[in-house]
Amino acid sequence: MTHPLLGLAPLTAAHFATIERRVAALLATDNDVVIMQGEALLPLEACIRGGARPDSTALNVVTGPYGQTFGNWLRDCGAKVVDLAVPFDTAVTAAQVEQALAAHPETDFVSLVHAEAATGNTNPVAEIGEVVRAHGALLMLDAVASVAAEPLLPDAWGVDLCVIGAQKAMGGPAGVSVVSVSERAWQRFAANPRAPRHSYLSLLDWKERWIDTGRRALPHAPAQLEMLALEAAVERIEEDGLGAVTARHAAASRAARAGARALGGGVVPFVGEDAAAAPVATTIRVPAGVDAAEVVAKALASDASLPLVAGGGALASEMVRVNHYGPDATEDAVRKSLLALGAALAESGVKVCLEAAARAVEETW
Ligand SMILES: *Cc1c(COP(=O)(O)O)cnc(C)c1O
Numbered sequence: 001m002t003h004p005l006l007g008l009a010p011l012t013a014a015h016f017a018t019i020e021r022r023v024a025a026l027l028a029t030d031n032d033v034v035i036m037q038g039e040a041l042l043p044l045e046a047c048i049r050g051g052a053r054p055d056s057t058a059l060n061v062v063t064g065p066y067g068q069t070f071g072n073w074l075r076d077c078g079a080k081v082v083d084l085a086v087p088f089d090t091a092v093t094a095a096q097v098e099q100a101l102a103a104h105p106e107t108d109f110v111s112l113v114h115a116e117a118a119t120g121n122t123n124p125v126a127e128i129g130e131v132v133r134a135h136g137a138l139l140m141l142d143a144v145a146s147v148a149a150e151p152l153l154p155d156a157w158g159v160d161l162c163v164i165g166a167q168k169a170m171g172g173p174a175g176v177s178v179v180s181v182s183e184r185a186w187q188r189f190a191a192n193p194r195a196p197r198h199s200y201l202s203l204l205d206w207k208e209r210w211i212d213t214g215r216r217a218l219p220h221a222p223a224q225l226e227m228l229a230l231e232a233a234v235e236r237i238e239e240d241g242l243g244a245v246t247a248r249h250a251a252a253s254r255a256a257r258a259g260a261r262a263l264g265g266g267v268v269p270f271v272g273e274d275a276a277a278a279p280v281a282t283t284i285r286v287p288a289g290v291d292a293a294e295v296v297a298k299a300l301a302s303d304a305s306l307p308l309v310a311g312g313g314a315l316a317s318e319m320v321r322v323n324h325y326g327p328d329a330t331e332d333a334v335r336k337s338l339l340a341l342g343a344a345l346a347e348s349g350v351k352v353c354l355e356a357a358a359r360a361v362e363e364t365w
Pocket of ligand 1: 039040066113115116117142144145165167168
């Protein structure tokens with residue numbers, strides 16, 4: 001008996017290195033790229049544990065739930081953490097980051113999330129990167145929800161550590177993830193006596209055992225299926241063209257936001273300003289008195305394949321997410337999602353206009 005997922009030849013070092021190069025090209029980066037063998041929280045934690053130390057001061061920009069997680073890791077490393085939090089339905093501005101750095105000139109590490117799928121906002125990284133670069137701090141960016149959904153240029157923007165995963169707009173696997181590491185970041189890790197070594201969290205291990213030895217032998221057996229799936233996801237983006245893929249996500253975002261507004265009845269996009277809306281996913285606020293989790297359950301009962309989920313945690317009752325990413329970044333998926341949402345809201349007594357929403361999606365796409 002053969003099975004398509006079983007009995008594959010081991011992934012060679014040369015093949016692994018090829019996948020690395022293709023991912024680096026996707027990020028337009030000349031920095032080293034490390035493909036860590038776990039979900040994106042692995043490289044994110046690795047970057048923080050490698051870069052932060054007890055004498056560090058870290059500016060942690062909080063625009064959603066991931067920023068909160070980073071703050072906890074930074075504090076756990078003994079760093080002094082300055083949280084710059086903004087309401088989750090907006091974006092942080094470069095001016096706010098500049099002010100925070102001026103108030104804490106000793107800051108040597110900045111953690112920032114590019115786009116937040118959980119809240120549907122996106123931050124102006126190009127401008128923020130300029131400010132951080134001028135200050136001299138190391139910049140770590142969580143770009144899991146922005147890669148392939150919107151422009152992402154870590155080198156041009158001065159990002160020292162750029163973490164991506166393939167499970168969102170790339171339409172790929174969640175089990176391996178990638179970080180680009182600048183020369184400055186390597187030096188920082190090497191100078192940090194607390195940076196993980198001989199550990200699953202160690203980026204320095206990858207540098208010493210894989211990069212510096214000429215990428216000839218892998219330190220351990222790679223997550224083969226996930227690596228092949230990552231390669232397939234990158235290949236599909238190469239074939240479609242990265243610009244076309246990001247354009248589809250931008251169109252999905254515009255259409256979903258227009259559709260939500262056209263539904264009426266008090267339904268509004270959660271993120272008010274178009275410029276702050278993440279192309280990866282659209283978050284929608286349901287009217288007071290309606291439970292978002294119930295509305296999503298009703299909508300999914302009509303079609304379980306729709307990319308709809310209720311908000312996480314405290315947002316579960318008031319927010320619906322349309323995860324129009326990867327293969328769901330289509331006009332069809334957005335229209336069906338908005339119509340199913342509208343029908344479920346109508347069932348709950350909200351006066352919505354389905355025809356207007358369908359028209360808005362079509363005209364905006
Ligand atoms: C999705 C996402 C991740 C990865 O989290 P998973 O829930 O495991 O997919 C990390 N950071 C951000 C900002 C994300 O949106």
